[in-house]
Amino acid sequence: MNIIDELGVINQTIAELDATARRLKARIIAERGIGQHDGEKFFADVQEYDRATISPKLVRELVDPDIVSAVTEIKHIQAVVVKQKVSVL
16 A cells, blocks of 8 residues: 555544544533543543633734734644545546
């Protein structure tokens, strides 16, 4: 298997595992609720809290562009994006 396909298979497996983890977390919340819950080898701590976030879109709309530029960090990114090919019939 070539390196591109190997990475694609790994990414696909991770996506499937993430989906399974999301389903299991939802079941734990629905069936057990808030608190600490024990398994045989692991425990789950189900928490509920508020998280404050800042909307970048609103900041850009409400704040002077020079201020936005002054507090914006620009980082150089290298990314590898792997997508499954679509078969053409």
